[in-house]
Amino acid sequence: MSKDAEKKGRKKRVNYFETPYTFTNAMKEGSNAVKISMFIMGYANIMHKQIVKGILFLVIEVAYLWYMITNGFYYLAMLPSLGDNAGEEVYNEAKGIYEYQAGDNSILLLLYGVVTLIITVLFVIVWRSTIKSGYKAECLEKEGKRPNTFVQDVKDLFNTNLHKLLMFLPFTGICIFTVLPLIYMITMAFTNYSKEGEHLILFDWVGLENFGRVLDFGGSIGKSFWSVLGWTIIWAFFATGLNYIFGMILGIVINRKGTRFKAFWRFCFVLSIAVPQFVSLLIMRTCLQPEGAVNVLLRNTGIIDQSLPFFTNATWARVTVIVINCWVGIPYTLLQVTGILQNIPAELYESARVDGANAVVTFFKITLPYMLFVTMPYLITQFTGNVNNFNVIFLLSGGNPTPVGSTAGKTDLLVTWLYKLTIDKQYYNLGAVIGILTFIVLAIVALLTYRNTGSYKNEEEFM
Amino acid sequence: MIKKETASARTRRIIADTVVHVCLAILAIIWLFPIFWVVLTSFRGEKGSYVSSFFPKTYTLDNYKKLFTDTSILNFPQMFMNTLIIAVFCAVISSFFVLSVSYCMSRLRFKMRRPFMNLAMILGLFPGFMSMVAVYYILKAVGLSEGGLIRVALVMVYTGGTGVGFQIAKGFFDTIPKALDEAAFLDGATKFQVFTKVTIPLSKPIIVYTVLTSFMAPWIDFVFAKVICRANAKYFTVSIGLWNMLEKEYIDNWYTCFAAGAVCVSIPVAILFLIMQNCYVEGMAGAVKG
DSSP states (O other): HHHHHHHHHHHHHHHHHHHHHOOHHHHOOOOHHHTTTTTTTTTTHTTOOOHHHHHHHHHHHHHHHHIIIIIIHHHHHHHTTTOOOEEEEEEEETTEEEEOOOOOOOHHHHHHHHHHHHHHHHHHHHHHHHHHHHHHHHHHTTTTOOOOOHHHHHHHTTTTTTHHHHHHHHHHIIIIIIIIIHHHHHHTTOOSSTTTTTOOOSBBBBBHHHHHHHHOOOHHHHHHHHHHHHHHHHHHHHHHHHHHHHHHHHHHHHHHHTOEEEHHHHHHHHHHHOOOHHHHHHHHHHSSSSSSSEEEEEHHHTSOOOOOOTTTHHHHHHHHHHHHHHHHHHHHHHHHHHHHHHOOHHHHHHHHHTTTTOOOHHHHIIIIIHHHHHHHHHHHHHHHHTTTTTTHHHHHTTTTTTOHHHHHHTOOOOHHHHHIIIIOOHHHHHHHHHHHHHHHHHHHHHHHHHTTHHHHHHHHHOO | OOOHHHHHHHHHHHHHHHHHHHHHHHHHHHHHHHHHHHHHHTOSSSSSSSSSSSSOBBBBSSSHHHHHHOSSSSHHHHHHHHHHHHHHHHHHHHHHHHHHHHHHHHHHOOTHHHHHHHHHHHHSSOOOGGGHHHHHHHHHHHHSSTTTTHHHHOOOHHHHHHGOOOOHHHHHHHSSSSSHHHHHHHHHHHHIIIIIIOOOOOOOOOOHHHHHHHHHHHOOOOHHHHHHHHGGGOOOOHHHHHHHHTTTTHHHOOOOOHHHHHHHHHHHHHHHHHHHHHHHHHHHHHHHOO
């Protein structure tokens, strides 16, 4: 039944936005004016008294064409080869010296090529909407209604089209600083842009070669990849799970009836969040060095003879980062769960007590299932956040200990390894491949779990 | 018989309470210990990162003095000002971005709403640092990677993508009764007026939360600042400065100053955080409720 209902619900939602003024209808039933506006954008709008709107469309078309003729076509043409001219010394007869003539710069050509492609896609979207808009104006006039004037359009931006007004700047920001860099980086994964073989200025497309190298069990990069991936998943599992369980237990203990000074205890734990993460992590790093405060004090008191290998032994380092991550993360969980814990119906606990359940049984049979149900989306966000948890690893262990000759350390996550490969080693192509693979791992986890959670489905009911 | 049982139950309860309080006290000490350690170190008289005793042998204020007056190598006051300026702009711009996107997602219904939410989810799965190099090249291509424009570049980097982080504020807006909006529509209000005159005044906690989180971003971020500033010491933010103090060449002279700097950065951030803690809990309660 639920599936049927869901299907119906989805259909209804589609209908909600349906309009007769689609692109296909405009093509089939539009008059000549609409068809002319395929070539002269805004023509139909101008014909139907939406003069300012029509002129704006025309301006966009002219601007796009001007950009394409002056720059765009050149960048598109350079995209397949990414430039071959290495630049050379040319003898300047007038001055009598050799002058360096700059050659092609593949990284810039690639960037401009990607930007040109994106601009073209945007232009096609605008182009389609001008045709739809012209067709709509035509239909309205046929029905005897007056199409919106420009002033009305602007007023609509504050009312029915408020989302366009409010979303414009944030969306532009996302496109320029998140989407564009991502696409750009993804394209790098298919090139040989790397310090290996000196391909830092001129590089070429190499297809899927980099993916093959990273996924290959035999090669040195491939071996590092699989061990780093394994550790990343172990790390994310423990970092998320331990924080969640211990944070919840702490929350329950603070909230239980007999505990006094509740606010004070909460304050103690929350204070550790208030200190910026990089400060507390850097302090811990210096304290845990072989000659750091912790080791020296322990040695002086005679508890140990030799320094504990916090970041020099692989197992020690892994346990250390997980434990310190608990220190970082438990207060966050405490903050999140406090409110929800108080929402668990008291009669559940009451009947459990009547049945003679002790605290441990109550926790596993009532509290944990309830919390898991309610906070599933939060847990998934935490898991993905931990897979991408750059700060804790980078600032604490820096990925160390690193075996000789390897690019990845024993505590390196995929993200920190990506950072090392791109910033330190300048293997940009491999870094990009690892970023894409991280995304694939996370997408699988998220798809399997997120779409099945209650809050994602219920969101639909909200309208 | 009954009396006896209650008596034994009481003893058990007292024992349980004592155990709980002792455990909490131990945990609280563990959690506060690093903070206590930094404060102690910032007043330490001996130089260098090597310590032989837990409590400093001599106490001094010189670390703070050096931090703010010795500007020849690491100019901490300037870094502090840089970060402050960037943080103020970030707070204004990202709050605007986050609040308007959240409102659209929560209250308005349009065709691109679902696709946008899915896009935001997908973008959240990519490692944030993956695009860092690309962002740097883009800024370089636009000419924002040199001189005073580095500050502008940092503001843009910190604010640019914030529109994706709408979930918490959206969760809060979802809890505001829709009847209020409808009443306003009946009175002839436009959607924009409802947003500015009904929703915003009712959302004080989430606005405080958004403003403070955006204000804190530049103080906390380290990696983006490092990649974009590179060697331009004039435009360093405090986090790069503090990181540099722990580098091999500075650590002997600057370790205690690092602690002093950490205290100076932590105090304002901690105060802001404690103010917004309530807003945080309230906002999260709305977002997680599902």
